[in-house]
Amino acid sequence: MPTITKITSRGELVLEHRNLGDDIIVTLTGGDGHVGAVAVGYYDNTHGHASSSVITLPSHRDDAIALDAARKITSATHNTTILTAGIHFPDITEKEIREVLSKADELINDLITSLKEI
Numbered sequence: 001m002p003t004i005t006k007i008t009s010r011g012e013l014v015l016e017h018r019n020l021g022d023d024i025i026v027t028l029t030g031g032d033g034h035v036g037a038v039a040v041g042y043y044d045n046t047h048g049h050a051s052s053s054v055i056t057l058p059s060h061r062d063d064a065i066a067l068d069a070a071r072k073i074t075s076a077t078h079n080t081t082i083l084t085a086g087i088h089f090p091d092i093t094e095k096e097i098r099e100v101l102s103k104a105d106e107l108i109n110d111l112i113t114s115l116k117e118i
Contacts, residue, residue: 001016001017001018002016002017002018002114003015003016004016004107004110004111004114005107006103006104006106006107007103008030008089008096008099008100008103009096009099010030010031010089010092010096010099010100011030011031011089012030013028013029013030013087013100013103013104013107014027014028014029014030014033015027015028015107015108015110015111017111022079022080023079023080023081023082024073024077024079024080024081024082024115025081025082025083026069026070026073026081026082026083026084026111027083027084027085028065028066028069028083028084028085028086028087028104028107028108029085029086029087030086030087030088030089030100030104031087031088031089031090032088032089032090033086033087033088034086034088035057035084035085035086036056036057036060036061036062036063036066036085036086036087036088037054037055037056037057037060037062037063037065037066037067037084037085037086038054038055038066038082038083038084038085039052039053039054039055039063039066039067039069039070039071039081039082039083039085040052040053040054040070040080040081040082040083041070041071041072041073041074041075041080041081041082041083042074042080043074043075043077043078043079043080045078049075050071050072050074050075050078051071052067052068052070052071052074052081053067054066054067054070060086062085062086062087063085065085065087065101065104066083066084066085069083069085069104069108070082070083072108072112073108073111073112073115076112076115076116077112077115077116087100087104
C-alpha cells in the first residue's frame with residue numbers, strides 16, 4: 001500500500017492508500033494511531049459536485065479531517081473515497097493542533113497530486 005508521511009513537532013503523520021476498483025481507500029494516522037472517524041466521499045456526476053458524510057467515534061475529534069479530506073479527494077478524482085482518520089498526540093497544544101491540521105492537508109494534497117499523475 002503506497003505511503004506518504006509528514007513530520008510534525010509532535011511526531012509523524014502517515015497516509016496510506018489503495019484502490020478498490022475505481023474507488024479509493026485512505027488511512028490517515030499519527031501518534032497513537034486508531035480509527036477515530038470514517039468518512040465517505042461521493043461524486044455526483046449529474047450535478048457535478050462532491051459530498052461527504054462522516055461517522056465519528058465517541059470522544060474523538062477526527063471528524064473534521066476525515067470529512068474534508070474525503071470530499072477533497074473525491075472532488076479532485078471524481079471517485080468514491082473511504083477515509084479513516086485517527087490521530088492522537090497526548091497533551092497537544094492549540095498551536096500543535098494547527099500544525100497537525102496543516103500537515104494533514106499537505107498529505108491530502110500530495111495524494112491528490114500523485115493520483116492525478118497515474
